[in-house]
Amino acid sequence: MRPILFNGKFLTADPTGVHRVAEELIQALDRLLAPLDGGEGIPPTAVLAPTTARRHPVLSRTPVIAKGLLSTLAKGIAWExxxxPWLARKGVLVSLCNLGPVLHPHAVTMIHDAQVYLTPRSYSKGFRLWYRFLQPLIGRTSRRILAVSHYSKEQLVLHGVAPADKITVIHNGCDHILACRPDHGFVAASGLQSGRYVLSLANTQAHKNIPILFEAFRDGRLGDLTLVLFGGASRDDFERLGARVPPNVRFVGRIDDEKVAALMIHARAFACPSTTEGFGLPPLEAMILGCPAIVAPCGALPEVCANAALTADPHDAGRWVEQIRALTDDAALAERMRAEGRKHAAAFTWENAARKLAQVLDIPIPEKRYSQPVQEKRRAAG
Incomplete structure (x- = not known):
């Protein structure tokens, strides 16, 4: 029985959405396997990381092993x-962050999207060339490719990354946000009033399409509301790229999950105007917390959000104004979207994702039971 070894290179970098998926999926599989230790067909697991790892996930039966030469060379690429491949030579190597080693004979690799083909302007030239060179090689040499949505699977096939019969879809979970204790005080401390702002991401990548929200918030019909953006990009970053940022936009910077959860709970809506997404995790996080979402009907967003979110054309600022106003002025609509969003998003759990991964890895897992950790998460968010 080969051990299951996870590629821990992602632990060397500041966390991103892709890194979030890797950490949550590893933790969820660890929780599934912990009570089964010693059972037939249950393999040992470990995370292999460079010596430069800055984070260590909380795991009960999966050690994080930081070792190996070349950790500091070329941002960890040489190590990976x-x-x-040498450290993991006796195991099945699972890479969950778009890239992995080409030389491992028992590799399973998750490729989240085909954005380097669909929206090349979102990435530097070096990044695009590296991904376009390496991902098709990974697609050919990996034993299995994992995609996070059926849309992503279709795009990976279309762009020649991997054949359809080699790709398994594993949807992300969003219930991690329920484990947070929301920092409700952060909302008032930021000068915000509950229900009087719309939340979105501070991200300058072209496909995130945030400038359409700037255009919407220049409209006088949204003059009584604030657009709040969280994440690494600042007002200056957007303006350097030519965006006109109106005065009723607030940037709160990089914040922890507790503050994000509070902002989502108290927001009038979460806006996701992306022209493409491989999955679309933030709208689901908002929905499971009872925040209505407005999304562009693009990429995987219709697949992931279905009819539980309102939609608006990604190029029509007026339509974004109308949908935001509808949620602001129609209390019945807002309450219905909160209820539908919660119900829909509740199906996207990390336990479900881990069970699907276990199937791919041929690990026998007993029939699903309603887990105490999920109950505790729901009570914590209540």
């Missing part, structure tokens, strides 16, 4: 392509 040469050291990691």
């Amino acid at each position: 392509q040469f050291t990691l």
Whole structure:
């Protein structure tokens, strides 16, 4: 029985959405396997990381092992392509962050999207060239490719990354946000009033399409509301790229999950105007917390959000104004979207994702039971 070894290179970098998926999926599989230790067909697990790892997930039966040469060379790329295959030579190597070693004979690799083909302007030239070179090689050499949506699977096939019969879809979970204790005081401390702002991401990538929200919030019909953006980009970053940022936009910077959860709970809506998404996790996080979502009907967003979110054309600022006003002025609509969003998003759990991953890895898992951790998460968010 081969051990299951996870590629921990993502632990060396500041956390991103892709890194979130990797950490949550590893933790969920760890929780599933912990009570089964010693059972037939239950393999040992470990996370292999460079010596430069800055974070260590909380795991009960999966050690994080930081070792190996080349950890500091080329931002860990040399470690991933040469050291990691050797360290993992006796196991099944699972990489969950778009890239992995080409040389491992028992590799399973998650590729989240085909954005380097669909929206090349969102990435630097070096990033695009590296991904376009390496991902098709990974698609050919990996034993299995994992995609996070059926839309992403279709795009990976279309762009020649991997054939359809080699790709398994594993949807993300969003219930991690329920484990947070929301920092409700952060809302008032930021000068915000509950229900009087719309939340979105501070991200300058072209496909995130945030400038359409700036255009919407220049409209006088939204003059009584604030657009709140969280994340790494600042007002200056957007303006350097030519965006006109209106005065009723507030940037709160990089914040922890507790503050994000509070902002979502108290927001009038979460806006996701992306022209493409491989999955679309933030709208689901908002929905499970009872925040109505407005999304562009693009990429995987219709698949992930279905009819539980309102939609608006990604290029029509007026339509974004209308949908935001509808949620602001129609209390019955807002309450219905809160209820539908919660119900829909509740189906996207990390336990479900881990069970699907276990199937791919041929790990026998007993029939699903309603888990105490999920109950505790729901009570914590209540």
